[in-house]
Amino acid sequence: MSDPTGDTPAVTVGGAPLHTGSRATRVLGLAALATIALWALYGLVWSPADREMGDLVRLLYVHVPVAILLYAGAGLTTFASAMWLRRRTPGWDALAVAAAELGVLFGVLTLLTGSIWGKPTWNTFWTWDARLTSTALLEVLLIGYLAVRRVDPSPAGGSVRASILGLLLFPNVIIVHYSVDWWRSLHQPATVTRLDPTIEGDMLVALMVGMLAGALTFAWLLLHRFRLAWLEQQVERHDLVAAVADRRAEGDPGAGTPASSNPTPTEPEAQPA
């Protein structure tokens, strides 16, 4: 990647950038890259091996942060879905789809890093354990959320159905988190999301730096993905206006050139988030 923040060629037309970057994302992107480098150093070099797990503990510095970001993505989707159902403004819909997509990404990473850790530790990549199964179910729900949006031909219909499904995501996060307490599980109980963390010293620092790097990366990705969803909504809206104008022009031969040749048709202003 020649441009890791994706923002440097500030190609603008009259001040508005021709990309989803901004000053905020540039600062955030640089901070995320610096923290990721620190995370790799702490996680792979500076922190000691665990007495029982050995070097495999270093996988947990990746697995735990991505699992928490899965929770964040699902929780944010539920919140944005609820807000969209209440207010019906396009910004909440864009936020919901952005958070859901990030939830899918971090869900895949959670399951992947967990399986890679499980093979040498439990001697299997997968077992139908309560934590693993509920996490897989959460991932399926997130993918379902994105699929439902595409199934309905009308954008508003897809958003309504997806938002209702989105409301189920956070309750499922609670089930995933407490599954290790509610059912007998092979998975270890909470390590850091408690008042007295069961790890300390450089190992705790490595995990915390990982969480900070993850949070910054999540915020950077969310901003870009939110703006992309916003652009998708605008393109859809403009295409619809152009199609309606074309249809009208077909019915009225004296109306002149079809509106699709006009790159900036006029239509009602969308409400910002």
Place this chain on the structure above:
Amino acid sequence: MSVATASLVAMSDGGYLAAGWGATIGLIGAYALITVRRGRRLSRRVPEGDRRWT
């Protein structure tokens, strides 16, 4: 980062560590790249007034 890579190779279970860390950083990087590229492509189709960030 080369210090981290060399350290990873020398460790026991280095293959699992490389797979876990590599998949995480690789997938996040690929997703970031795809998102930024899609944004640039779509930006050209949206009027200036509808791109409200600077």
